[in-house]
Amino acid sequence: MKLIVASNNKDKIAEIKAILSEMGFEVISQSEAGCNFEVDETGTTFAENAYLKAAAVVNATGEAAIADDSGLMVDALNGAPGVNTARYTPAGHEATYKENYEYLLHNMEQFDDRKARFVTDICCLFPNGDMVCSEGECRGQITRAPVGDGGFGYDPVFMPDGYEQTMAQLGTEVKNRISHRANALKEFRKKLREYNGTDK
Numbered sequence: 264m265k266l267i268v269a270s271n272n273k274d275k276i277a278e279i280k281a282i283l284s285e286m287g288f289e290v291i292s293q294s295e296a297g298c299n300f301e302v303d304e305t306g307t308t309f310a311e312n313a314y315l316k317a318a319a320v321v322n323a324t325g326e327a328a329i330a331d332d333s334g335l336m337v338d339a340l341n342g343a344p345g346v347n348t349a350r351y352t353p354a355g356h357e358a359t360y361k362e363n364y365e366y367l368l369h370n371m372e373q374f375d376d377r378k379a380r381f382v383t384d385i386c387c388l389f390p391n392g393d394m395v396c397s398e399g400e401c402r403g404q405i406t407r408a409p410v411g412d413g414g415f416g417y418d419p420v421f422m423p424d425g426y427e428q429t430m431a432q433l434g435t436e437v438k439n440r441i442s443h444r445a446n447a448l449k450e451f452r453k454k455l456r457e458y459n460g461t462d463k
């Protein structure tokens with residue numbers, strides 16, 4: 264089955280392609296499908312933003328699209344940065360990954376409770392309007408300082424539960440097995456099988 268990934272984030276596209284190809288999907292990015300636009304993430308939830316991104320690509324191409332909206336939710340910050348994870352600093356969209364995680368570390372300086380979770384919502388939208396959606400999470404801790412140069416985004420400051428290294432140290436193979444994105448895509452595959460009428 265062919266799916267267009269509704270994203271312009273090359274890091275996210277690479278992970279989604281790796282995980283979905285392994286599951287047997289044929290995956291192309293929205294730019295490879297000729298969609299050279301950005302979608303305003305005006306939703307108030309990850310699920311709404313995933314839908315907005317998938318809908319824009321389905322409307323432009325007439326083909327099925329899959330979108331991922333993700334973020335980091337920190338317990339001590341009452342769930343922030345949440346849907347604003349990509350634009351957390353006052354600089355908003357202009358901020359780099361490094362500026363965003365440095366701002367997070369600064370905001371967490373006084374907290375000993377470092378518990379956090381990454382969340383991914385997946386929306387797969389078909390041209391007939393049907394949707395298969397899923398959610399996945401990865402629980403862990405925010406470190407005191409960044410470590411590692413793999414992955415992307417907040418990976419250098421996130422240590423998944425059960426591991427002694429940050430997501431940025433664990434490597435692609437481990438990340439794509441345990442991440443919020445991997446968990447959401449496993450759930451998506453299960454729900455797609457149910458949608459297609461086979462539980463295998």
Ligand code: IMP
Pocket residue numbers: 272304331332333334335348349360363381414415416417418442444
């Ligand atoms: P969005 O899903 O495009 O709104 O992006 C959410 C933001 O969350 C990204 O810009 C990254 O900063 C962060 N993010 C999403 N997924 C990951 C991940 O797997 N590791 C680290 N940071 C991530």
